[in-house]
Amino acid sequence: MQKTFKIVDEDGIHARPATALVNTATKFKDTEVFAESGGKKVTLKSILGVLSLGLEPGDTLSLIAEGGQAAEALSALQEVMVKEGLGEVQE
């Protein structure tokens, strides 16, 4: 399952927000979580991977979760995205 966000943080997804996402994703041990943007797909469990997407304000980011607890993982990540002001959910 996946969820798509539009990046709104004016600084993009830089080190600190990337860490918040990675730490949240890492909590779900049985879940594979990926981030996809601009045709590039990386694991959301590596800070460098997320940074390599180079997300800027206005970019579209899809979070993809697979395996056990996929729904929980996605909703936890959505909470981070929204609460930290990183992005907003796109339909």
Added chain:
Amino acid sequence: MDKTALSKDILKLVGGEENIEQVTHCMTRLRFNLNDNKKADKAALQKTDGVMGVMINGGQFQVIIGNDVPVVYNELVKNMKGSPEGRVSSSSADAGDKKKKNVLSSILDFISGSFTPILPAITGAGMIKGIIALLVAAGWMGTTSSTYIILSAIGDGAFYFLPIILAVSAARKLGSNMYIAAAIGAAILHPTITTLLGAGEPVTFASLPVVAATYSSSVIPIIIAVWLASYVEKAVDKVTHASLKLIIVPTVTLLVIVPLTLIAVGPIGVIVGNGLTDGISWLFDNTGLFAGLLLGGTMSLLIITGMHYALIPIMIASIATLGYDYIIPIMMVANFAQAGATFGVFLKTKNSKLKPLALSTSVTALMGITEPAMYGVNMRFKKPFIGALIGGAVGGAFLSLFKVKAYVIGGLAGLSGIPMVIGATFVYSLIGFAIGIVVAAVATYIMGFEDEPEAAAAAVPAATADANASSSNSAVIADALEAETAPKVTEDIYSPITGEVKPLSEVNDPAFSEEIMGKGFAIQPSEGRVVSPVNGTVFSLSKSGHAIGLVSDNGAEMLIHIGIDTVKLKGLHFSPKVTAGTKVSVGDLLMEFDRVEIEKAGYSTITPVIITNIAEYSSIKPGGRSAVKEQELLYTVQA
């Protein structure tokens, strides 16, 4: 230092009471089971006066205090509102983190957590048994007097009813009900059951056969029984309505576990337990010096991995059933050998900083606190550790050749623990210990080791020298102990920037200073150039240029983050020289930045150089320099 203040500091630095799931202590360490080891400020703890070191072993967060640990522990517990042994995890979100422990370390943790708290009871009882033996041997007391009988009961009680005592501590450790556990222990030790099982007649329970076994002084059956009971208790608790819990849960648990123990668990446990104790005794009785040679030569390795806790039940069972134990003297000689090897380092080294460190840690090791010597000196230089193993092997061989026994368990395996071996073989034990020390020292002296050059240490400013010396020791401690799962290889990270080396804690951004993103060091640049710290590939380069991600050829993921909040500069003053995907070697230019202009714009240029996949490594070992040039060793990330 004031122990009350120390205990308050420790409580704060391990993340407060709410982060503590359980805390116990052994002879030298506070042993915390924390909800989240990351919430504890390891670095600050290591610097705390009165703390000798910090290590994480088998998921357990250990703070080494030394001999004063009971005082600190008592003060610590006074400051806590809840029970120290059974703090229930308050945040369920952290539960996932705790599952990192592998099965082996969970078992070792369970064993050490169950046996360490009961040591005072069996040490006291053991000493009393020793005193009685002396009184009788000296002819001051007859074995038929009622005084003797009462004194013997004091000495034997803790051993005879060992299952009950163990049941309580095992249940505490498992977080199940201690009183139900004690009731299980009491039931299997009930005199009528003992008589029934000892009578030699076939015994059945509801037509199932009950195997005759003796449970007094046994160790393994009750441990397994309490472990099973913890599951039964939880399962019954789950399906029982709250109003009936008080009646149903203990009743069902006892009704299931006690018969199960008598029919299945007990006999297996007794057979395994007796097999182990008899087997060890057989080895020592029949293989001459071989058993001691092998065990003495490997004991220090067992201690490092925590495997020696698996031996404690055997020692206790051996003393409880046979009245003596062969392993304790071997453990002592292994520790003495560590002291000897460190003394060898003291004799050999030309480094003026290492010399006093080696001498003082050697003396503490002699007293039974081996960690500083073992981790701070011997393992750091590797060959002295091998020297210590050789000393342990030779000393151990001598001990087993003369069948040296310990009669009491408890106390440190050092000079202060000498009363444990007072008895028929006392003189041989002293000779054996001396052999261990001398052989280890001589072996270390002959083999030599790579002495630390004076210059590296001298570069550290005098003011921070002490702190540095202790923190590098502690770092080595951490290194040695965290290396449990090591899929990665140890790798040197060279400085990407010329400047001053700062701990991450000095970076004014919690993502770095609290090591949330990873571990490493920061550099306060004195030049505006960034070169590659490793051979690898540029993995990501932020559009604003302020952060470079690299993956080394060996798989270390690193982030060089130039300045704090410099993302706001939108690339101004940064000129990247590479793009994502560029292959780089150590020293290749990655980026130039205008240090002065960035600072003028109001941003700090302190640059964290961190390993972001640190979870796959054990620790970071500092390079030891307070100022670095490009390409000089910054730190080593250890597998």
